Amino acid sequence: MAFLRVLLLLGFVSIGLCCPNGWLTHNNKCYHFSRETETWLGAAQMCTYMKGTLVEIETKDENDYLKAQASTLVHGDFWIALSDVEEENSWKWMISSTPAGSETFTDWNPGQPNNSGGQECAALHYNYNYAWNDDECKTNYHYICETTDSDNSQVIG
Template identity: 85%
Template sequence: MQLLNCHLAIQTMAFLRVFLLLGFVSIGFGCPNGWLTHNNKCYHFSRETETWLGAAQMCAFMKGTLVEIETKDENYYLKAQASTTRHGDFWIALSDVEEENSWRWMISSTPAANETFTDWNPGQPNNSGGQECAALHRDFNYSWNDDDCRTNHYYICEKSNSDNTQFIG
């Protein structure tokens, strides 16, 4: 019996070596638990609320960043996911805190006006009462809305899926 087990182990090792040498095996760890995968990115939709700065800090704690929406496809995906959570508004990394009425993605410093699209709800941003941070707003079908950065909202973190994947071979 021991000889049979040894023989099977040798065959299994030989089989794995062939796949490794040919480069057919990749070990993808994917996104961490509690994160969703979409187009090589991982997204975390919080279940707790934070201020905008607190949300950014929580994302950093989870080795991610507050989400920057780069494409219409990504925006559509995030809105669809946010609507399934049955939560409220979700902070995103868009703010005019550095310069009034100059909305920038805070991680990349890219002006939102340079994007090929924006998804502001009509009449937004209105900077009412010093609103300097943006969120996906539930009452506006998760379109963008400016809000007071000190308000507690849910938040969306992102990180690259490639940070969590190792390829062998």
């Protein structure tokens, strides 16, 4: 028992979240960056199928991590779980129903969201250094799923 305490103190034994194959760990969450593309709804369904959800970005640290990973993994846009589909110009995270705005972290590209031509879903946009941009939900983009469930075992997209 004393040997185990020494290992823990020295950092040789790590107890924490073990993400499934194809998922990356950051701050007690697992993230999957798709290589395939889907519509916003299709992306949400794929995340559910993989026992996760489309990502909700809560902090600058999480956003910075996702932007860094997106820029190295796949060059393209990534759907996130932010939308104003329920009420125009009222952006909220679709899983938690938390409004995105003055009380929460946001990373909109300047001038966004502009709701041009029925743009009701948000993505990390490649052309804007992965800042957030609104777009038409029917557009096919990559997507980011998240989970805290380490028992996931299947990666599809």
